Amino acid sequence: MERVSTNVPRGRFEFAQRPETDQSFENALAKARAGDRLTVDDGVELLTTGTAFDGIDPRRKELVLEAADQRRAEVVGEEVTFVANLNNNVTTACNTGCLFCNFKDPAGEFERGQVPDGGVAHTDRGFTKTPADSRRIVTDALERGIYEVTSVSGLHPALALDDDHREALDAQGGPNYKPASMYATDPGTYVEQLEAMAVDGVHLHSMTPEEAAHARRGTDRSYEQVYRRLKRAGLDSVPGTAAEILVDEVRDVICPQKIDTGEWVAAMEAAAAVGLDVTATIMYGHVENEAHRIQHLDVVREFQDRTGAITEFVPLSFVHHDTPLVEKGMVSTGATQAEDELLMAVSRLYLDNVENLQSSWVKFGDELGLKMLSCGANDFMGTILSEEITKRAGGEFGEFRSVREYVEMITAVGRVPAERSTDYRQRRVVDPEEGPFGPTLGPNADGTPLVDRSAVPADD
Numbered sequence: 231m232e233r234v235s236t237n238v239p240r241g242r243f244e245f246a247q248r249p250e251t252d253q254s255f256e257n258a259l260a261k262a263r264a265g266d267r268l269t270v271d272d273g274v275e276l277l278t279t280g281t282a283f284d285g286i287d288p289r290r291k292e293l294v295l296e297a298a299d300q301r302r303a304e305v306v307g308e309e310v311t312f313v314a315n316l317n318n319n320v321t322t323a324c325n326t327g328c329l330f331c332n333f334k335d336p337a338g339e340f341e342r343g344q345v346p347d348g349g350v351a352h353t354d355r356g357f358t359k360t361p362a363d364s365r366r367i368v369t370d371a372l373e374r375g376i377y378e379v380t381s382v383s384g385l386h387p388a389l390a391l392d393d394d395h396r397e398a399l400d401a402q403g404g405p406n407y408k409p410a411s412m413y414a415t416d417p418g419t420y421v422e423q424l425e426a427m428a429v430d431g432v433h434l435h436s437m438t439p440e441e442a443a444h445a446r447r448g449t450d451r452s453y454e455q456v457y458r459r460l461k462r463a464g465l466d467s468v469p470g471t472a473a474e475i476l477v478d479e480v481r482d483v484i485c486p487q488k489i490d491t492g493e494w495v496a497a498m499e500a501a502a503a504v505g506l507d508v509t510a511t512i513m514y515g516h517v518e519n520e521a522h523r524i525q526h527l528d529v530v531r532e533f534q535d536r537t538g539a540i541t542e543f544v545p546l547s548f549v550h551h552d553t554p555l556v557e558k559g560m561v562s563t564g565a566t567q568a569e570d571e572l573l574m575a576v577s578r579l580y581l582d583n584v585e586n587l588q589s590s591w592v593k594f595g596d597e598l599g600l601k602m603l604s605c606g607a608n609d610f611m612g613t614i615l616s617e618e619i620t621k622r623a624g625g626e627f628g629e630f631r632s633v634r635e636y637v638e639m640i641t642a643v644g645r646v647p648a649e650r651s652t653d654y655r656q657r658r659v660v661d662p663e664e665g666p667f668g669p670t671l672g673p674n675a676d677g678t679p680l681v682d683r684s685a686v687p688a689d690d
């Protein structure tokens with residue numbers, strides 16, 4: 231059968247790691263079917279449908295997807311879960327310069343005189359919120375019935391962990407620090423933002439390893455001390471983004487100013503050590519090759535062996551359109567659909583110690599997002615109500631899904647819709663015959679449908 235080409239820019243970058251193995255595809259597939267723990271070489275064979283040839287063999291691909299779908303059925307059954315949540319990102323100001331990211335704005339654009347003082351200070355595209363802004367936005371979403379807030383933000387130069395950290399940075403200065411008085415809007419400290427968002431026991435999912443590194447810059451505080459302080463302020467779990475590809479030769483190309491692989495793992499271990507749940511992600515489909523993707527899965531699997539703290543793994547397919555990587559001519563597009571399907575399937579087969587695999591409708595859209603549920607995924611993300619990361623990169627799959635849309639989509643592919651809490655411990659199977667459909671697991675969630683307010687014309 232004709233092989234289908236991939237978008238991996240093989241040979242473009244002089245990486246030491248190459249997708250070459252002594253294993254055969256057939257052996258690797260047999261191990262996967264038998265439920266044996268896979269080696270890196272096994273993973274590379276499955277992800278490439280065999281390294282002996284270029285491109286993806288569609289027939290072999292189907293065999294890998296089938297094995298993953300079967301494993302998914304054995305491990306988590308037929309339920310497809312989703313969460314009623316809000317994204318409330320605090321600021322787009324960030325000088326870290328990751329080449330795949332168009333969420334960020336140069337922090338200088340938020341200095342006094344560049345934008346009006348106070349409130350949610352917007353540049354043409356971006357924003358900084360005060361703690362009071364965040365509280366208002368969260369309070370409003372809680373009334374609508376959500377019970378999780380996800381908050382991931384740019385590394386604003388004025389953000390410090392808490393008042394003590396801010397005072398120390400004011401007194402001595404510090405790396406990537408400028409006092410809040412220089413900016414039109416003061417984002418407060420991380421602790422103030424979390425305390426502001428901690429309304430009515432809502433679950434706070436925030437402070438990625440990169441943000442934790444920012445929250446300790448210029449001090450000798452350990453990651454454990456940082457996460458302990460954040461937990462005291464209301465933090466419940468940590469998004470394992472900033473992972474990108476956990477191989478330093480790739481990080482050196484796409485995010486040279488980010489923490490390295492070892493530090494990402496150290497921050498995540500600290501979060502786990504103080505009793506926080508974490509998620510883990512991979513952001514793929516740019517300059518890396520299949521060897522890097524599997525090495526990334528290996529870092530995640532080892533971390534999970536040590537900690538057991540990962541509640542879900544989330545493959546984030548690179549959204550390429552309006553990003554520096556494309557503008558600089560380093561890549562021309564993202565992963566193909568076949569690569570997306572295989573990455574999901576091999577994640578299910580490789581990560582034998584992670585139960586939940588998330589399909590992101592933000593990255594894949596509804597159609598491919600639903601297809602992913604038969605390639606190994608069993609979770610379909612959340613309602614989010616607002617989305618900025620993918621939208622700014624040129625993604626077009628929207629910012630909101632209602633519980634009704636979830637129930638309809640999941641039922642249409644013959645699976646069982648179930649609302650979940652962030653930690654997956656609480657679940658409620660939804661009967662598709664028993665509408666109307668709204669969230670029920672939150673403090674103010676009485677089953678009233680979540681409406682898409684952006685679709686309703688505003689009152690004048």
Ligand SMILES: C[S@@+](CC[C@H](N)C(=O)[O-])C[C@H]1O[C@@H](n2cnc3c(N)ncnc32)[C@H](O)[C@@H]1O
Nearest residue numbers: 330331333382383438440471472513548549623
């Ligand atoms: C935008 S950052 C915000 C939090 C924090 N600044 C950090 O880097 O951890 C969160 C994550 O969004 C993802 N992301 C950013 N741009 C993306 C893109 N164009 N396509 C897919 N994922 C992207 C990356 O995985 C990144 O780690």
Ligand SMILES: Nc1c(NC[C@H](O)[C@H](O)[C@H](O)CO)[nH]c(=O)[nH]c1=O
Nearest residue numbers: 313315380544590592593611612652
């Ligand atoms: N995959 C994406 C997510 N996933 C996060 C979930 O919405 C939820 O917060 C998590 O499962 C913890 O319960 N969020 C995004 O904003 N964009 C994605 O692509």
Ligand SMILES: N[C@@H](Cc1ccc(O)cc1)C(=O)O
Nearest residue numbers: 382469470509511544546619
């Ligand atoms: N906000 C991230 C996705 C994300 C957030 C939290 C998670 O736990 C996992 C993934 C993005 O859109 O790229």
Ligand code: SF4
Nearest residue numbers: 324326327328331384
């Ligand atoms: S991914 Fe995060 S750290 Fe990197 S530029 Fe974007 S917002 Fe900043």
